[in-house]
Amino acid sequence: MEECSLIPMGGYVLVGGGSRRMGRDKAFMRVQGKLLFLRAAELLQQQLASVTLLGPAGRYGGYGFPVIPDRLPNRGPLMALCTGLESSNHDWNVFLACDLPFVDHTFLHLLVERALASRAHVVVPHTSEGWQPLCAAYNRKCIPAVKHALREGRDKVTNVFSLLSVDPITTRELDLVGICAQAFHNMNTMKDWDMARHQLDVA
Numbered sequence: 001m002e003e004c005s006l007i008p009m010g011g012y013v014l015v016g017g018g019s020r021r022m023g024r025d026k027a028f029m030r031v032q033g034k035l036l037f038l039r040a041a042e043l044l045q046q047q048l049a050s051v052t053l054l055g056p057a058g059r060y061g062g063y064g065f066p067v068i069p070d071r072l073p074n075r076g077p078l079m080a081l082c083t084g085l086e087s088s089n090h091d092w093n094v095f096l097a098c099d100l101p102f103v104d105h106t107f108l109h110l111l112v113e114r115a116l117a118s119r120a121h122v123v124v125p126h127t128s129e130g131w132q133p134l135c136a137a138y139n140r141k142c143i144p145a146v147k148h149a150l151r152e153g154r155d156k157v158t159n160v161f162s163l164l165s166v167d168p169i170t171t172r173e174l175d176l177v178g179i180c181a182q183a184f185h186n187m188n189t190m191k192d193w194d195m196a197r198h199q200l201d202v203a
Contacts (some may be wrong), residue, residue: 010093011044012084014054037098097134120167134156
């Protein structure tokens with residue numbers, strides 16, 4: 001995609017997790033020969049004006065994308081969200097976990113178009129399994145609420161939703177464009193990975 005056609009939104013890939021249940025760094029596992037975190041970054045890069053990795057610079061530098069470490073380590077994805085939003089030059093920003101191998105261009109296009117038309121603080125899928133906060137779009141207007149939640153020790157991303165205006169993308173809306181709930185299955189364990197291997201060409 002040519003630079004002039006890129007959408008003026010920021011893209012952030014979360015790569016700072018500990019992968020404790022997986023037993024290895026899942027960001028460096030491969031889907032169709034591609035490192036998971038690079039697959040996520042390149043997916044965002046094809047549509048968005050800027051893409052940044054949120055995680056340890058020493059581990060993820062040298063892959064062609066800027067890397068920003070969390071401002072406070074070991075505080076989970078809400079701290080990563082805060083770090084990304086505070087560093088962004090764009091009002092709207094897409095945050096994508098690195099371990100979502102089924103997320104594709106169709107969903108990203110839906111999310112981006114919805115965010116650009118929304119007056120909410122957050123645009124996020126809501127399926128039968130609940131909120132999907134790590135493949136969602138956040139406006140920089142979220143920053144005060146996110147900082148408030150972090151000060152109170154509420155580090156779970158969905159804890160901040162009660163402080164914000166949230167625009168849900170429903171299961172019905174996802175179905176209409178051919179996106180099933182499986183698209184948001186992340187890989188926390190080797191069992192999850194084995195399931196993905198049956199459906200993707202994993203190198």
